[in-house]
Amino acid sequence: MALTLRQSDHDFETKFAAFLAGKREVSEDVDRAVREIIDGIRRDGDKALIEYSRRFDRIDLEKTGIAVTKAEIDAAVAAAPQATVEALELARDRIRSHHSRQLPKDDRYTDALGVELGSRWTAIESVGLYVPGGTASYPSSVLMNAVPAQVAGVERIVMVVPAPDGVLNPLVLVAARLAGVSEIYRVGGAHAVAALAYGTETIKPVVKIVGPGNAYVAAAKRLVFGTVGIDMIAGPSEVLVVADRDNDPDWIAADLLAQAEHDAVAQSILMTDDEDFARSVEEAVERQLRSLPRAETASASWRDFGAVLLVKDLEAALPLVNRIAAEHLELAVANPEALLPGVRNAGAIFLGKYTPEVIGDYVGGSNHVLPTARSARFSSGLSVLDFVKRTSILKLGPDQLRALGPAAIELARVEGLDAHGRSVAIRLNL
């Protein structure tokens, strides 16, 4: 049974604030171990990579090679069921099409004084994509990370994926091929992140590292940040389903469980204005759990972090929606467009009863890498913008320098930066 909070209760605000402040992750302190691994890679390169892979993944890279070969990828593609390849291609094409609209435009203009200004966008030169091994080795995540990089114009897209006991998910290789990944290495963990950041004999360093991973991978990304860029550190997934009574409880229950099955610390929240409907959804959750292969994970998530928020009025509850700032927000109401303008903080919004969040995980076209743990208040999902950077451009002639120079000299003066003032004054014979 999930937690139920009633807006009509006198202590709702206290309980809701406590609910928001709840943490779903114990941050493991693995920094010391990760520092040692990074130092090992910097010192010994491939040799260390081989040794760590032997220790952590029980694989002999001296036999298999560090790089995944073209022949291996060809074999994975040949062995993949046609329906799967077609589904991945559909997803890839839709992600590409949507993300192509995100390419920022350069801006170069001349202002009234004749000063030329500009913003110019260029692609990052190389990107490393971390893909987890084992059961969380998702081909869809390969597409969601690699396609925007490719759309941005990144020339070199390097994938690392651990092969525990020598096993790689062949569909991850298929997705990499479809998404234009240029190099694949069968390494994972903090040592793979270190190899991407600092390079080894086999792996040339990249400029930015993206993709999800465990506590070691997250710690390694934090530690190499600065030497390379990194994307956000993703937390456990969450969904907030805002539903009126005119929904099939089974549909809503299925959506809550789709989130809950990810992880025992995933979070599914139902917000509704109808207590009977809420009870029906809860019953449907219990019923559906019985036939779910990942029932253990999903029921732990629902029991420990699931919540039912009973509000007086859905539209009036939008401030609560904004405080939750969910990674995924479903608006399963008759007129979702009426609620939309009031939603400010959410990673992605799914409108109406025929848009389950799962469509966004795979084939909607938008990205499924989204801000978790209330960070939608200040950050955005992965996009083409994460693979480009902006350079500003400024150009003055003598006339423009005469017009603007004195103000610059004055500000340099009051800031006590005499060489700043001189750099302008000397050009104006002042």
Added chain:
Amino acid sequence: MALTLRQSDHDFETKFAAFLAGKREVSEDVDRAVREIIDGIRRDGDKALIEYSRRFDRIDLEKTGIAVTKAEIDAAVAAAPQATVEALELARDRIRSHHSRQLPKDDRYTDALGVELGSRWTAIESVGLYVPGGTASYPSSVLMNAVPAQVAGVERIVMVVPAPDGVLNPLVLVAARLAGVSEIYRVGGAHAVAALAYGTETIKPVVKIVGPGNAYVAAAKRLVFGTVGIDMIAGPSEVLVVADRDNDPDWIAADLLAQAEHDAVAQSILMTDDEDFARSVEEAVERQLRSLPRAETASASWRDFGAVLLVKDLEAALPLVNRIAAEHLELAVANPEALLPGVRNAGAIFLGKYTPEVIGDYVGGSNHVLPTARSARFSSGLSVLDFVKRTSILKLGPDQLRALGPAAIELARVEGLDAHGRSVAIRLNL
């Protein structure tokens, strides 16, 4: 004397790589102290803020109040010289005008299948702006941080600035007024960052914290990241001046010193294809140093981190420019537009002999908060985009779900996520 590297030397590549790998900062390990300060603020709120300010800034906030009053700001504005106010207004207006062009546009469209997709941008609700105290308390930095937030539509812009021994730079208050800052508190250090992130009785928490600070401030920003957003952690400033022989050596020397006077770990680099010109610039640097108030700082920077790169051909040297990825890049050549397309990595580019970098510090209109320490390879200067976030929007009807659903179900199947598949299948009676 700065370091000289000649491209014609046989060991240039080795030396250049070592030069690039050089660190200019000793990262102080202040995490433990900062953790204690953050815990103190979370536990004791204003009481802790008052105690830390007494200890670190020798100020009694119980007497002065934590908030800077409207009367104090009024007094600062009234006392400011008119020329200074006008220079700040010119800077403010030019920053506002340039940054207004950065506002991203919402995108909502329907694709060929009838799926509605969109990206919607909204402003972050509140931002905390950290302003250092003492000699680095720059009014221009207040403008550069606050104006983009205001342009983005941030409703609540909160400034914190320490008042060591009770002293505030009145021009920082003037700049805050001009830039639309809504609240000002006379606190600094890690405790001010903690107060912005977690709130106290007096200071309501914000959603994101921006602005430069010392090692304690930087460590505090890293530690509160996740609870709030943060901007990049700025390192020491740097300039790369690419100059042909047809420059006045004194102009170029002034530009190198404008960077060097910031900080003993600032870095000024001259790249030229003419050794005689390089020597003339070095002589001009030595000459100008003699009459510079901040000569001690500037000469330490030039001696320890300055460099002259003698290359065979400026255009052919663009790969080196891109590897340096300078925060500031001056192209002081006859035809800077010819070099521009080859420049990929730079925070800001200043074109031609009449565009000293200092114009960009103050009144150019572009932002002076730029990526340092080679991070222009993967990140951008501060912009309106740092104060907004994007929500993606997806809307399907029954027909669209029928078209896309089977592919989603297939991908859920191969990823072993049955509840994902069910959430789609149940709506299609599959």
